[in-house]
Amino acid sequence: DTGVSQNPRHKITKRGQNVTFRCDPISEHNRLYWYRQTLGQGPEFLTYFQNEAQLEKSRLLSDRFSAERPKGSFSTLEIQRTEQGDSAMYLCASRAASTEAFFGQGTRLTVV
């Protein structure tokens, strides 16, 4: 197992466009988290899945954001009608009940 994988690593998009990111967690991990990290800040929690159920969403997750984990394996995070303020690093982490969180390398989004 090579760890948590995120794709793409970098995404540049024009304001108003939709973008989708993918996260492939460590295979035996049933818990999956999305975070957002802006320059000079720590990661901020966005949403949490246990298997395919989305159990918690942060107030940071506006209506333009949606996340899915359809079969309890990989997850996608979609941002609709992107804004410049959405520019950030989007991090995915996974864990099992008996482990701590393992993070992917993130997807860096730049909205121009």
Place this chain on the structure above:
Amino acid sequence: GDSVTQMEGPVTLSEEAFLTINCTYTATGYPSLFWYVQYPGEGLQLLLKATKADDKGSNKGFEATYRKETTSFHLEKGSVQVSDSAVYFCALRNSNSGYALNFGKGTSLLVTP
């Protein structure tokens, strides 16, 4: 709500110097505490953790003690190396927050030869 406060960086030290990065927290209940490290160009990695008061987490020469009376979890290393240059994040995890991690802003450390 829960929060983590770290000392601001950047911190610049000479090789073999003693390192302390301060971290204090505000939380209800009994959170678990963590230090994560982010090396240049890499993802966040767990450095060490402590799950209850007076526990000491340690790894790679780093250590931190969970002090409930001072709500602190300061990171220390006796002799830093150039390879320790990275950004260090203090974090907490509480059962009342879906077990998501709540991070501080991070402290950048640069160790010079």
